[in-house]
Amino acid sequence: MNCRSEVLEVSVEGRQVEEAMLAVLHTVLLHRSTGKFHYKKEGTYSIGTVGTQDVDCDFIDFTYVRVSSDELDRALRKVVGEFKDALRNSSGDGLGQMSLEFYQKKKSRWPFSDECILWEVWTVKVHVVALATEQERQICREKVGEKLCEKIINIVEVMNRHEYLPKMPTQSEVDNVFDTGLRDVQPYLYKISFQITDTLGTSVTTTMRRLIKDTLAL
């Protein structure tokens, strides 16, 4: 099947990068996480409960909802922090993007390693602007808040098209579809990566890819 791809763009001030990215990523993951599966006999399973919590942004007039999972939040904050640092240290125009990719693992026969098949990719392009006066910053707070509201509406619109989702797996297959490493929730398998664009508009060699499972100190 084809991978579904969505692109969002935001223009933010330097100190708003983290919160804007977290808002988008958490909103997507809210929709792409379920409760923990507990398999029973005869191929049946029960699903745990997903809690939610509101997060107020400090630098943006905005509140987003995230899944109540501190592990997940920490993992996202870590990679978003790295992205923010990379943006700040880059010599470019403050252009970068983060990608949240959902994939399924497909077991291949030996000697081939498992395949990762992407089924949904969310790309958030960020343009960092520098503002001079406090008044501009205040206006930016509100404007970015409004923009993020629009992005959330876009995300929800995509989610509710009810397009392809991986089938619910059996117990043996669950790790090929879901990230079962978290204690309290179970998102679909995902990867987060980012790129910083240099002044030439091409991706620099500092593209970094990380599997979030590795970053979790399990």
Place this chain on the structure above:
Amino acid sequence: METDLNSQDRKDLDKFIKFFALKTVQVIVQSRLGEKICTRSSSSPTGSDWFNLAIKDIPEVTHEAKKALAGQLPAVGRSMCVEISLKTSEGDSMELEIWCLEMNEKCDKEIKVSYTVYNRLSLLLKSLLAITRVTPAYRLSRKQGHEYVILYRIYFGEVQLNGLGEGFQTVRVGTVGTPVGTVTLSCAYRINLAFMSTRQFERTPPIMGIIIDHFVDRPYSSASPMHPCNYRTAGEDGSGTHPSVEDSQEVCTTSFSTSPPTQPAALGVGSADLAYPVVFAAGLNATHPHQPTVPGKEGGGLPFAPSNQPAHGAQADQERLATCMPSDGAHCVATPSSSEDTETVSNSSEGRPSPHDVMETIFVRKVGAFVNKPINQVTLTNLDIPFAMFAPKHLELEDADPMVHPPTSPETGSPLQGSLHSEGSSGGSSGNTHDDFVMIDFKPAFSKDDILPMDLGTFYREFQNPPQLSSLSIDIGAQSMAEDLDSLPEKLAVHERNVREFDAFVETLQ
């Protein structure tokens, strides 16, 4: 349309839609309470969370929703609507949004009720959680407090969008196809918030233009315990047996019954033949009143204690400000505690108003605080005393001491008159409180000889000095002093409560 659906599926579907409607109302109302919502994830299913989402059930809201539904389900032409409106402290109100749960005729026969529909409804609820934070009314509801409150109303039937003003916008939260129709959830919201005073609804920039409290809790999250109360229009049945029906101008307080709401009888759990029986058995049992047996997941879930709002104010404030533990008292707390505090503080700082104070105040306000002109000129010209400009110069005083007291009004009588007459002897009395000058021979311009009791000269002499403070005059003074002393303990208590603020203030001065 229903021929393809077996009876079990039909029952399940009806149940899903019913509880979806109830949960939708809960999410919407809770998002307008003015505070951050936080619920915990639980890895092991407790069997009490519909759609695998931890959404608390506020009993009053469930009660209202069930009342509105009256045993029916959303169907074509019969939508369930939640109206969110704003009401100011002056009594003006304005509709902000209408959330509609509608059903249309487009059916999806192929879809599996027990699995796909359920999961999609769960996804739709998550979308609703996200969208409720994104419409303009959310920020308004977070700032509700003394000036305005946010109210909700649930009705069933035709959607009424007239109250939203012109140019309202709509946002679709999502749709879920089912074998009996497509469930659609959307919101129509007002964008024209121009009302009476714009200051209430515009986003106000920070006073200094500098945001210095980035890492401090948002002010409104700790100071706005407002809750929507049940707001009934004239057309609704007014026989609200529920105590929170009254629509008072004060903070909307909700009180909860001590017993959990009665639930319909046990649900059919005949889902053993489904592929995911355990999921739905869990879901289907959710509404059973055996919820109290689920220990402590939600910090004591049902039943909620009835709230005596002022008494519980402070306590519940603390609960609410605590972590994600959804504590029951959180939702039933009223503003009065915080507003009362501020009121008493301000009262005590102003002191008890007395006629003297009032008049003094009025008089002082006539002089600009930072006026650079000689005060004497300003005071005299601003006062309503005829020929003030011609008063001789040695009547002028330094600084803020008012030169002449405005004419006393007859009602406020005794203290002033007493003090004035005690000094107002004609013939050159020296200024009693002001030793800087002595009046010797005063002949104001245009004055006639002393025949009438109150000629110009006498007038000037009598009113050139400020009146004696009531607290210093013997009879009234003693009385007011006694009252002052009586109120001292209260004032001390208030000041003790605010010790931290004072300390912080002192810190800033250093």
